[in-house]
Amino acid sequence: MTPSARDANFNEEALSRLCKAIQDDIDNGRMFAASIIVGRGGNIGLQKVFGTVTPDGRAACDDDIYLAMSVSKSFTAALILRAVDQGRFTLDTKVADILPDFAIGGKQNVTIRQLLNHTAGTFRGFLPPGISAENLGNLDQYYASVASIPIDYAVLGKILVATDPKERNFRTIAKEELFDPLGMEHSCFGLAEDHENRVPNHTGSLSKDALVPEKEARNMPDSPALYSLLGGYVRGDGHYLTGAGYTASPRAFYGVGGGSTMWMVDPDRDLTVCFFSAGFIEGLHHLERLSKINDVALSACNW
Template sequence: MSTTTDTVEPATVGLDADALGRLDAAIQNDIDAGQNFGASIIVARGGQIAHRKTFGTVAPDRPAAREDRYLLMSMTKSFVAALTLKAIDEGRFQLDTRVDDLVPGFGVNGKQRATVRHLLTHTAGLPFALVPPGLPIDKVGDLAAKTQVINGLQAEYIPGTRSVYTSAVGYDLLGQALVNTDPARRGFRQIMQEDLFDPLGMNDTSIGIDPDDSRRVPASATETNSTPMTPLLINACNTLFTGDAEFPAGNAFSTIDDVYRFTQLYRGRGATDGFRALSPALFDYADRNHTGALTNDGWIFETEPRGMDPFPAHFSLLGGYVRGEGHVFTPAGVTASPTAFAAVGGGSTSFLIDYERDLTYIFLSAGFFTGLPHLERVSRLNDLALATVN
């Protein structure tokens, strides 16, 4: 692979050193305020990394390092979306293919109309759920068992009429669809490894990871951001996301350099360094707001108590958000270009690609900053990264 992770001087690619310093200071301020423990970032422009930095610690007495392997949480969805679109380019199914045609048994209880496009855009009628109701927690990494439980769920709305962020259940079904339509009859982890990670040179990325991997960043939360549910969430991430676990919606582990390699695939409209995963035609169609004026109803339980306007869904087909138009809350950042794409993972990770400015910004952190506050942090830091462009 020729994708370089070396660093150039910021000025050579039109980035302002003082503004980069302000971005660094904001991240350090969050750490000092007890919002998270540590972080690793990359700022790149024109396909060249101009700034990288590590902050704080990722575990007790363990400073953050470039080689750390972070749990990406829902940033994993972009990996799954990329291979779902690749399968469409290959003619295995279409965006409007019914989910039941790919995952037999799904089309019951009001979910009959749900399509691949609905799963990609969180509009398939499924609930916001970290674990499907009825699935034992120790089966969270068992894709076949999870699929069976999801198939039996009752639709919470008519597919296509609302957008409710499905933390886990929707993209897990896309993972099962990839397995069910794979000509080589491979498992999900093998498909991801051979069809995406290996071609991109993402040698430190995997679905699941050995719990005693010395570079694994353990799930954690600061005292400031702990809730009654935090211990359960952290324990699940640290004990269930093993090397055998298949959780397409959120258990990829990766280094910041490998995440950068993936972002260059999207920056290249589906191709990078001789590897083409998606056609430019399909990528351009995917990088749009596919939820129209729908709001992101998965967060109503947080926006309403705080008196916030519901924020627009603005889901693309790429496993994340597009900036879109208007002065609205968006994880991409208020100042991002309308076509800018943002992926967000749980309470800890994100990346932004602003195509008009040719800017890529990646943020991986240790210490969950969960819920809507993490999306607000992502938006704030993305705006500071965008402010580095001269």
């Protein structure tokens, strides 16, 4: 599909401002590369790539494959909701009714709904014990190593495997039930390291750009961006950060991947935005960047 601002009912000048905002972030050292698609009503109004995706300077291409980060949770959630539609379980099914080992450590009443909306009370800050980094992608090993402790695991994929009538692994379920039907032929869980279109998401010379009390107290310079934090969690009244954009409609929803990725849908404007980048930044600043990108995209919508 050839992008057309006119066919998608976009203001071309506003889309130009959106491209400039992304290029400015690259020029100012906040990322190395980016790819964005903006569409309305089934028509693509903007599809463009920016910057270089590898440390040796390869220019970004339309067929680059990015690390989705936590945007991939949206894929798993969609598969879970599809399984609910199929009657395999409900949102209020207890996880332990499907995966009995999960009940250990006070988790016996956690439901699938609570896993989806991050209210299960489990903590994700530590790597599980007894498993090496290269085996983190092995769902069976990962689940076995963490089922007995009340911290750090994502079991929605394991639930899909345990209830799959065809007894497929998670990667195959995602391919056959989600990616293939939607025509997402280049999307997958797990990509060969030597794949020619793989974008190595690296930090290179980027600054960590995070508020670190120890650094501030000692008036130390910014350190390299060796990690990224995703967002902040707040309680109480006041103004909340939103990656959807402050001019988005109340029904708008979005997904964010740590320091680099995002999708957003505003159903009232029939607007979809998808943004992937190479080079992590600190999570709160990532949300601010996404809010700016989406606000400019929203301003491009001709009513």
